[in-house]
Amino acid sequence: MRRLRGALAPYLMILPGGLWMAVFFVVPLVFMFSVSLMTGNIIDGFKQTWHWQNYTDGFHTYGDKLVRSLWYGLLATVACIALAYPAAYWIAFKGGRRKSTYLFLLLLPFFVSFVLRTLAWKLVLTDNGPLLGPLRNHGLLPSDFHVLDSGFAVVSGLTYNFLPFMVLPIYVALERIDYRVIEASYDLYASRTQAFLRVVLPLSLPGVFAGVIMTFVPVASDYVNSEVLGGPNNVMIGHIIRTEYFDNSSYALASALSFSLMALLLVGIFAYARALGTEDVLEAAGR
Amino acid sequence: MTTTLGKPAASAPAPAKRRRRARRDGLGLRLYTWLIIAWLMLPIAIMILFGFNDTHSKQNFQWEGFTLRWYQHLFDKGDLTRALWNSVSIALLSTVITTVLGTFVGIALGRFRFRGKGVTNLVLFAAISCPEIVMGSSLLSMFVSLDLPRGYWTVLIAHVMFSISFVAVTVRARVVGLDPKVEEAAKDLGAGPVETFRLVTLPMIMPGVLSGALLAFALSIDDFVITNFTSGSTVTFPLWVYASTRTGTPPQVNVMGTLIFAVGVLLAVVSARRGRRT
Numbered sequence: 001m002r003r004l005r006g007a008l009a010p011y012l013m014i015l016p017g018g019l020w021m022a023v024f025f026v027v028p029l030v031f032m033f034s035v036s037l038m039t040g041n042i043i044d045g046f047k048q049t050w051h052w053q054n055y056t057d058g059f060h061t062y063g064d065k066l067v068r069s070l071w072y073g074l075l076a077t078v079a080c081i082a083l084a085y086p087a088a089y090w091i092a093f094k095g096g097r098r099k100s101t102y103l104f105l106l107l108l109p110f111f112v113s114f115v116l117r118t119l120a121w122k123l124v125l126t127d128n129g130p131l132l133g134p135l136r137n138h139g140l141l142p143s144d145f146h147v148l149d150s151g152f153a154v155v156s157g158l159t160y161n162f163l164p165f166m167v168l169p170i171y172v173a174l175e176r177i178d179y180r181v182i183e184a185s186y187d188l189y190a191s192r193t194q195a196f197l198r199v200v201l202p203l204s205l206p207g208v209f210a211g212v213i214m215t216f217v218p219v220a221s222d223y224v225n226s227e228v229l230g231g232p233n234n235v236m237i238g239h240i241i242r243t244e245y246f247d248n249s250s251y252a253l254a255s256a257l258s259f260s261l262m263a264l265l266l267v268g269i270f271a272y273a274r275a276l277g278t279e280d281v282l283e284a285a286g287r
Numbered sequence: 288m289t290t291t292l293g294k295p296a297a298s299a300p301a302p303a304k305r306r307r308r309a310r311r312d313g314l315g316l317r318l319y320t321w322l323i324i325a326w327l328m329l330p331i332a333i334m335i336l337f338g339f340n341d342t343h344s345k346q347n348f349q350w351e352g353f354t355l356r357w358y359q360h361l362f363d364k365g366d367l368t369r370a371l372w373n374s375v376s377i378a379l380l381s382t383v384i385t386t387v388l389g390t391f392v393g394i395a396l397g398r399f400r401f402r403g404k405g406v407t408n409l410v411l412f413a414a415i416s417c418p419e420i421v422m423g424s425s426l427l428s429m430f431v432s433l434d435l436p437r438g439y440w441t442v443l444i445a446h447v448m449f450s451i452s453f454v455a456v457t458v459r460a461r462v463v464g465l466d467p468k469v470e471e472a473a474k475d476l477g478a479g480p481v482e483t484f485r486l487v488t489l490p491m492i493m494p495g496v497l498s499g500a501l502l503a504f505a506l507s508i509d510d511f512v513i514t515n516f517t518s519g520s521t522v523t524f525p526l527w528v529y530a531s532t533r534t535g536t537p538p539q540v541n542v543m544g545t546l547i548f549a550v551g552v553l554l555a556v557v558s559a560r561r562g563r564r565t
């Protein structure tokens with residue numbers, strides 16, 4: 001009896017949370033997949049007809065938006081790595097006793113709501129806003145200078161919003177490096193460049209990988225930045241999915257698009273995580 | 288600094304030179320890091336500043352002088368206040384539920400070997416890396432298919448769903464680091480499973496539970512995308528702010544943002560101080 005209870009213990013502990021995840025995460029995905037194969041409209045109702053054409057229709061109509069989302073995602077992720085790495089490097093190796101203070105400063109934006117942050121960034125980029133306005137009035141910028149409503153504005157907003165997600169895992173990976181390993185490379189006559197490229201960089205790559213997972217997926221599927229900063233010509237797939245659901249009520253097409261987006265991103269991520277070991281990535285994500 | 292002149296060892300001058308060089312490019316990187324910090328802070332500074340703006344138009348992006356008016360009339364906009372209250376109460380409720388559910392999942396995963404562990408890990412990982420819009424739209428698909436009305440409770444359900452995995456992972460990391468012998472010792476001293484859990488296990492994993500709870504609160508109060516899909520006609524703070532962009536965001540939003548920012552920073556600093564002391 002006692003042993004039976006011992007064997008049941010983990011299941012009893014998993015049960016409530018696991019049930020919640022099953023009913024509100026896994027089952028909805030099944031529902032969405034089912035809806036994505038339906039035909040019909042909001043007035044007459046939707047019927048299950050195994051209409052796979054929803055997928056090809058989606059790709060046909062919105063393929064360019066999907067590609068653009070992946071492209072913006074890639075650009076913003078690369079920008080995040082480029083901006084985050086040197087800062088994380090300096091904090092990890094030269095931060096001294098104030099390491100956690102610097103890290104805290106880099107994470108400060110998280111204390112402001114994501115939507116508010118995006119709006120504040122829009123304010124920075126606004127033509128007559130508090131930053132560009134004075135610059136223009138003093139002739140420091142040409143009068144036809146304009147950033148908002150461009151792809152650049154969207155990518156800059158995405159980079160701004162997700163940079164801390166990249167700093168953290170890279171910092172953790174760099175911080176873990178035993179300094180003696182670097183010293184050993186110097187003793188073996190490595191130059192500073194060689195020591196960086198052949199010792200520090202490879203050891204920090206797991207952090208970069210974790211950072212890529214934590215930024216690329218939310219960036220590529222975001223619609224807030226493209227709606228606030230991008231204007232009508234830089235629409236991303238998230239915006240299409242949202243408007244197909246709410247403005248056009250074409251649930252089937254929207255579900256097909258959403259499911260494709262998930263399949264595309266998750267398959268990529270799982271392949272990527274498999275290659276690197278799931279536990280490591282999860283651990284980094286949990287921090 | 289001592290001179291290395293005249294020393295026979297060929298490697299001796301190199302470290303000194305290296306050290307000097309290291310300090311020099313350390314300066315470049317230091318400036319760079321501060322520039323990044325400044326860039327991250329710039330929009331926040333503007334947000335805070337424009338909460339003090341004596342604006343008279345609906346658009347709040349031109350500086351018209353200093354005022355404390357918006358702090359005095361913080362709760363003048365009834366629907367905004369209600370939205371903020373919705374956000375806070377949903378965040379509190381979902382934090383409590385999530386922390387309880389997620390902590391048990393985290394302990395089970397960190398402590399036991401059992402069939403189905405791999406699947407549980409997989410689901411948690413999928414939930415953490417799943418795009419928010421996919422979670423939101425699939426929940427909406429389900430609610431629409433079942434003809435369930437969307438509102439406060441569906442938002443709460445969704446918030447618990449997307450935070451459980453974060454709490455579980457945080458707690459699991461803490462549990463893995465524990466020495467199981469301590470619990471065995473408690474049992475040897477006659478404690479039953481419930482007493483062991485309450486008096487030994489729980490206090491030891493408490494830091495993990497608390498940071499998981501903080502994370503859950505932060506995720507919930509900030510969420511826009513999933514809430515957008517599951518809220519029906521219920522409005523939360525991020526939703527209200529987003530909708531206001533079309534007509535002009537009132538300065539009260541800046542003030543609320545500033546206050547949330549201040550409270551968050553204060554809590555973080557205090558808990559970090561405490562963590563250092565213990």
